[in-house]
Amino acid sequence: MAEKPAMPASWRVESKPHKFCPGCGHGIALRALGQAIDELGIQDRTVFGCDIGCSLLAWDFFNVDTIQTHHGRTTPVMVGVKRANPDLICIAYMGDGGGYAIGAQHLVNAASRNDKITAILINNTQYAMTGGQMAPTTMPGQKTETTPYGRDPELTGLPAQGPEMIATITPEGAYVARGTVSKLRQLKKMMVRALKCQMEGRGFSFIEVLSTCPTNWRTNARETWSFLEEKMPQYFQIGEIKIPVSEGDADE
């Protein structure tokens, strides 16, 4: 029996190996998403929108309808698709630069309007595609291209707490969580819950995924894991931040 790679059925096999760097966490995050799409059986009515940045390299990743949008404009494009055809499942996939910097206005407004879409944001603490400049999520003291002496919180503030912010401004019914690529099973569960939240029409669902970037962090495999699992959770707490109250829960 010929062995086959354990790829989710919704992945596009012809485009593999994918275009991300060696050790990039995008592959794991997209595997969790692919497994969630498979589990819910929604491959035929999913629309996947990707942003500018490393996340655009996912443009031929799935066997689902995919749109590549302007920088930071994934959220409003997916909101438009959802409003035009509410039967579709819309996934906005972006990086931390696209979501918290140039696209923050769209993310905030879509969240406060409680639009029925799913936004997935990959946090790798910098702008990776352009060579690793400081992003809103850069850790204090972290060296990047534009902070060669380490990020100074006095001058540039502390890392952006995206899910906490989204949880504050969304009405009841929204789903907000933060996962990590080092826990694939937990991440997949979060993706399933976020997509279910959208399918049941409860509201906006948002997942921030802590990811790796060995190329721009300039780390080897061991340092990559320790940065992801030890340093990043100091500022980014992993877990579900806002869960919709289901109809049955009130009675129990």
Place this chain on the structure above:
Amino acid sequence: MEGFEPRSRDLNKGIFTIFPGLCKGCGLCIEKCPKQSLHWSEVLGVYGTPTVETNEDCILCGICAMVCPDTAIAITQKPRDGGEKNTEKKEKPLKH
């Protein structure tokens, strides 16, 4: 490209398969292996970087397959039956 050139190693309880056509040589799996049974191989991967292979210490836990961003590792566990009980006992002293 088509089958990603699988290389399998038949261990007692299952099969460890590495796909050099997918492996980019990031080494994340080597760090995560609880038995330190993964090591660099002579076979080169899709980017001309070394791929990984396993030794007999592998317990087929599947952590390497789960952390691989490229799904380049597949673990298949053989179904347990009465005949394999002896081999299970034999494997136990390997745990350290």
